[in-house]
Amino acid sequence: MTLIKTNYNRRSFLKVSAATGGGMVLGFNWLTSCTPSGQEMLSIPDSWFDINAFIKIGENGVVTIMSPNPEIGQNVKTSMPMIVAEELDVDWKNVIVEQAGLDTDNFRRQLAGGSQSIRQGWQSLRMAGATARRMLMEAAAKEWNVSTSELTTENGTIYHKSSNKSIGYGEVSTIAAGLDVPEEVELKDVKDFKIIGKSKKNVDGSGIVKGEPLFGLDYKRDGMLIAMIEHPPAFGMKLKSMDARVAKSMPGIVDVITVQTEPEDKQWSDTNAFTTLVVVLGNSTWEVMKAKKTLKIEWEWDTRPESSDDHEQALAKLLEKKPDEPGRKDGDPEGAFRKAAKVIEKTYSAPFLAHNTMEPMNFFAHVTAEKADLVGPIQTPQYLRKSVSSILGLPEENISIMMTRMGGGFGRRLYGNFGVEAAVISQKIKAPVQLVYTREDDMTQGTYRPAYKVKYRAALDDENNLIGFHVRGTGIHGGPVFANRYPAGTVDNYLAENQTVESNISTGAWRAPRSNFMAGAEQSFLDEVAEVAGKDPIDFRLELFDRAINDPVGEKNDYDPKRYAGVLKLVKEKSGWGEETQGVYRGVSAYYCHNSYVAQVLDVIMDKGKPRVKKVWCAVDCGIVVNPEAARNQIEGGIVDGIGHAMFSSLTFKDGAPEQNNFDSYKLIRHPEAPMEIETFFVENGIDPTGLGEPSLPPIMGALANALYKATGERLYKQPFAQQDIVLG
Amino acid sequence: MAIFNLNVNGKQNQVDVEPDTPVLWVLRDHLNLVGTKFGCGVSQCGSCTVHINGVAVRSCATPVSMVGNQKIVTIEGLSRNANHAVQEAWLEHDVPQCGYCQAGQIMNAAALLSVNSNPSDEEIESAMSGNICRCGTYIRIKAAIKTAASKMS
Ligand code: FES
Ligand code: FES
Numbered sequence: 001m002t003l004i005k006t007n008y009n010r011r012s013f014l015k016v017s018a019a020t021g022g023g024m025v026l027g028f029n030w031l032t033s034c035t036p037s038g039q040e041m042l043s044i045p046d047s048w049f050d051i052n053a054f055i056k057i058g059e060n061g062v063v064t065i066m067s068p069n070p071e072i073g074q075n076v077k078t079s080m081p082m083i084v085a086e087e088l089d090v091d092w093k094n095v096i097v098e099q100a101g102l103d104t105d106n107f108r109r110q111l112a113g114g115s116q117s118i119r120q121g122w123q124s125l126r127m128a129g130a131t132a133r134r135m136l137m138e139a140a141a142k143e144w145n146v147s148t149s150e151l152t153t154e155n156g157t158i159y160h161k162s163s164n165k166s167i168g169y170g171e172v173s174t175i176a177a178g179l180d181v182p183e184e185v186e187l188k189d190v191k192d193f194k195i196i197g198k199s200k201k202n203v204d205g206s207g208i209v210k211g212e213p214l215f216g217l218d219y220k221r222d223g224m225l226i227a228m229i230e231h232p233p234a235f236g237m238k239l240k241s242m243d244a245r246v247a248k249s250m251p252g253i254v255d256v257i258t259v260q261t262e263p264e265d266k267q268w269s270d271t272n273a274f275t276t277l278v279v280v281l282g283n284s285t286w287e288v289m290k291a292k293k294t295l296k297i298e299w300e301w302d303t304r305p306e307s308s309d310d311h312e313q314a315l316a317k318l319l320e321k322k323p324d325e326p327g328r329k330d331g332d333p334e335g336a337f338r339k340a341a342k343v344i345e346k347t348y349s350a351p352f353l354a355h356n357t358m359e360p361m362n363f364f365a366h367v368t369a370e371k372a373d374l375v376g377p378i379q380t381p382q383y384l385r386k387s388v389s390s391i392l393g394l395p396e397e398n399i400s401i402m403m404t405r406m407g408g409g410f411g412r413r414l415y416g417n418f419g420v421e422a423a424v425i426s427q428k429i430k431a432p433v434q435l436v437y438t439r440e441d442d443m444t445q446g447t448y449r450p451a452y453k454v455k456y457r458a459a460l461d462d463e464n465n466l467i468g469f470h471v472r473g474t475g476i477h478g479g480p481v482f483a484n485r486y487p488a489g490t491v492d493n494y495l496a497e498n499q500t501v502e503s504n505i506s507t508g509a510w511r512a513p514r515s516n517f518m519a520g521a522e523q524s525f526l527d528e529v530a531e532v533a534g535k536d537p538i539d540f541r542l543e544l545f546d547r548a549i550n551d552p553v554g555e556k557n558d559y560d561p562k563r564y565a566g567v568l569k570l571v572k573e574k575s576g577w578g579e580e581t582q583g584v585y586r587g588v589s590a591y592y593c594h595n596s597y598v599a600q601v602l603d604v605i606m607d608k609g610k611p612r613v614k615k616v617w618c619a620v621d622c623g624i625v626v627n628p629e630a631a632r633n634q635i636e637g638g639i640v641d642g643i644g645h646a647m648f649s650s651l652t653f654k655d656g657a658p659e660q661n662n663f664d665s666y667k668l669i670r671h672p673e674a675p676m677e678i679e680t681f682f683v684e685n686g687i688d689p690t691g692l693g694e695p696s697l698p699p700i701m702g703a704l705a706n707a708l709y710k711a712t713g714e715r716l717y718k719q720p721f722a723q724q725d726i727v728l729g
Numbered sequence: 730m731a732i733f734n735l736n737v738n739g740k741q742n743q744v745d746v747e748p749d750t751p752v753l754w755v756l757r758d759h760l761n762l763v764g765t766k767f768g769c770g771v772s773q774c775g776s777c778t779v780h781i782n783g784v785a786v787r788s789c790a791t792p793v794s795m796v797g798n799q800k801i802v803t804i805e806g807l808s809r810n811a812n813h814a815v816q817e818a819w820l821e822h823d824v825p826q827c828g829y830c831q832a833g834q835i836m837n838a839a840a841l842l843s844v845n846s847n848p849s850d851e852e853i854e855s856a857m858s859g860n861i862c863r864c865g866t867y868i869r870i871k872a873a874i875k876t877a878a879s880k881m882s
Contacts, residue, residue: 073827073864201823208828209816211764211804215829218763226758251730251747286747286754289770358768358776358829358863407766407829408863439769629823633869637826640865663773663861672854674867 055084055132061156061170063088064096070379071204072409073637074693075630078203080125082626086195087129087188090156090169097203122688130185132176136169139176143167190624190686199629204405214405216362216377217436224364225254225281227425227433228288229441230295231274234656235505236303239276243296247280250294252287254431256280259424261417265390269383272417273446273506279425285436303504305656308351308451311476311501315453318474318499319347327483327496330553336468336493340459344529348456348521350719351650352476353449353510354660356668359407360442365422366432371398372423373432377406377413384416388423411509415447440661448651449510450476450503452517456525459493464533466544468493473518475500477507480514486564486592487526489557490544505653511641512694515593516701520646520719523589523702528715537588537706538572559592563621566683567599570619574681575601584614587706591699594691596622597683600639602675602703604711611711613643613675613704618696620680623687631692635680638696644669646701647722667722733793737762738806748794752786753777755793756803764804764832768861775860778833778840779803785840787859804832807839815839818877826864834860838874846882848874 056064065081081097133153140158141148144165152159156169207214232238244256262275278297282288337343363376372394378384381401389396406413422435437445452475459468469491473481479498488494510516530540545568547553548561568590571577577588583605590599598621603614616639625631648667652659660666705716716724735742737760744759751770756762756779768776770789777789780802807813811820815838825831834857841848841856848856853874862870 073825075826199823201820202825204828205820205823205825206811208825208831209819209835210811211762211832213763215766217767220761220763284746284754284758286750286758290747356863358766358774358827358861360767406827408827410863439771633823633826633866636868637865640867644865662771663769664771668861668863669865670861671857671867671871674865676850678868
């Protein structure tokens with residue numbers, strides 16, 4: 001049992017009150033996990049979601065846990081309430097989870113901890129449950145005139161063993177609501193967990209399979225107009241003039257307008273290349289879609305158009321240039337390369353990617369002179385509110401935002417330009433509107449995962465020891481290299497550098513930012529170095545971890561080498577690494593991001609001349625796993641996503657215009673290309689939980705490249721792999 | 730505009746729309762059946778899959794004028810209480826992540842099982858290849874289809 005002080009987060013426990021109709025309501029601070037972390041993302045501030053939630057205990061003992069945290073498919077709407085319910089000590093079947101909005105009267109904006117605070121979130125959710133439990137026990141103690149320390153709880157009932165009395169939470173909840181918040185509460189021992197660690201079904205599962213209106217696009221309001229935008233066809237262009245006469249005369253069309261959507265007070269979340277838009281408004285989606293096609297718009301160049309060849313050249317050129325400051329330098333890297341017996345040098349690259357959430361961007365807004373009412377899929381509602389406040393000139397208190405379930409996020413819905421657009425359109429047209437992007441609008445709008453290049457160099461001595469390591473990365477709007485990540489710390493002479501290429505194409509965080517490129521490159525390179533050194537790829541990596549465990553170089557290494565080596569050893573054992581099977585080609589990879597460790601072994605077979613992933617073994621150390629089945633689903637999703645993008649996806653530009661705009665030209669992984677099997681193993685270590693939605697994606701790109709090398713004899717340096725003839729067979 | 734009498738989920742509905750309006754938008758905008766999803770609008774993703782006379786079709790590319798008196802079934806009408814074997818299997822395997830593609834996946838899977846009660850892995854993959862899941866739930870979808878097949882036979 002752990003005692004923790006609730007005043008550590010006292011500010012959060014502002015509100016305890018009686019629910020209407022009896023019962024107890026407890027407001028608490030709700031942090032989030034499983035979102036891209038601020039440390040990983042450039043220009044995203046430390047404070048993240050800062051929302052409240054409630055526990056409501058009804059007189060009948062039913063517990064409602066409000067989940068104000070937007071659900072993008074990462075399962076937080078199920079797993080976070082599970083943590084509360086665990087400490088509250090209730091039966092999960094009596095728990096109802098409800099989605100809350102950002103700003104009802106009861107939900108006030110508060111500041112949460114840092115974005116790296118999955119642990120803090122873990123603590124505060126547990127504390128919320130434990131605090132409510134403690135207050136219920138105090139209420140029962142009062143009733144029975146006994147000491148709270150004589151009481152125990154189980155599944156929503158309080159027991160006084162010596163007098164053989166028991167009472168349900170519901171029966172004392174109104175009394176509990178009148179008590180002071182305790183200064184100190186007890187947390188359960190990990191070994192006593194009854195809900196955490198047991199798989200619970202998605203709380204929205206049944207709504208999803210019935211087709212209930214859960215998503216942003218499903219939202220409707222009386223009198224609502226459909227709005228669609230037309231943004232410039234190329235980055236670098238802006239609106240010159242428009243002729244909407246035909247559109248305006250079409251059935252169902254209410255108006256065609258232009259809007260300016262850049263808030264004066266710009267935040268990181270206002271990333272947007274296209275701020276002046278043409279908007280078609282009408283009564284139904286199809287009518288607006290048709291009218292949109294008749295617009296005659298003249299665009300003009302504002303900045304110079306860029307093509308993918310330009311990016312390729314700019315990145316390659318900078319890759320040869322030493323930056324003014326290294327990200328990290330240990331020992332004497334150039335000296336090591338001079339005296340090396342062997343030097344291996346390889347360059348890896350990857351293209352721009354679109355997020356392509358299955359549900360295109362959309363938002364509802366109803367703006368009047370006094371207030372704005374917004375509903376839709378957004379990962380960062382509080383940032384959206386600020387931007388909307390700035391652009392509409394309305395105080396934040398007068399802006400309400402209700403979050404819907406999201407048809408995918410992958411980082412795209414961190415940037416709320418579509419919400420701002422909806423608000424501006426509604427203000428101008430003076431009506432409730434739902435802004436809907438077509439797939440084409442969505443894919444060509446920007447906020448992409450940027451193109452990257454990275455060059456690795458490794459120096460081996462004549463006994464094949466790694467004596468020098470150099471990594472230099474270049475990227476659009478920021479280099480991809482994490483200076484303090486493995487293999488930093490394992491080699492005496494080490495140099496990490498980043499270079500940045502500027503561009504008029506907007507970029508943003510995309511599932512596991514930077515890691516989504518670096519892991520594949522690094523793990524392919526280490527595989528090649530191990531081969532040159534004549535070592536087994538797993539043994540080679542473990543050798544480096546031994547160095548980091550026993551005698552680490554430098555102090556800033558951002559990983560725990562024991563946990564890192566741990567997942568590699570686990571996957572080695574589970575996959576039966578070392579056994580050769582005819583016609584099966586294996587690759588291995590390991591990576592650390594979002595505070596979690598993942599190692600993977602991937603088997604490829606050749607099927608009618610094409611590679612097919614037969615099986616992936618995945619070992620994960622993300623601390624305590626709250627909801628194992630959902631966690632496995634996340635891991636599998638990350639693996640499929642990683643394989644798909646490494647293999648097939650790419651967004652290219654010609655004269656500033658994206659060359660792909662829908663799923664016929666932009667290829668995403670489909671059923672026949674998905675791995676046939678994935679087996680996931682979690683390390684059980686009782687450590688506080690860490691990131692889960694992202695860490696399985698980055699390394700799989702390396703495991704895939706390494707297996708494809710075994711299958712084809714060709715190393716792959718350029719994503720997407722399938723564009724190279726060798727892999728297509 | 731023109732009047733169309735549509736049989737949707739066993740009920741007759743009258744809508745007054747342009748004849749080229751895709752069934753997807755008739756369902757979503759005019760009949761308030763929003764379980765059928767918009768993903769691409771060009772028959773590439775499968776999010777909008779419905780049954781027309783029992784056959785899985787992409788409603789985003791099916792003009793309402795082509796329906797006539799054929800019977801449309803959407804995710805809302807697939808079963809009374811989410812108790813179609815495919816829906817039950819989806820819950821058993823906890824398939825959805827974001828969930829947005831799943832109505833289309835379920836409708837396509839149900840149509841597959843209605844013509845092939847015991848599909849092989851390859852048959853599942855090829856029948857489902859028009860349905861993208863951006864969250865990557867393909868392995869669970871396949872497992873759920875197999876579970877549903879075994880329950881239905
Ligand atoms: S919306 Fe119809 S197939 Fe994509
Ligand atoms: S569950 Fe998200 S797209 Fe399939």
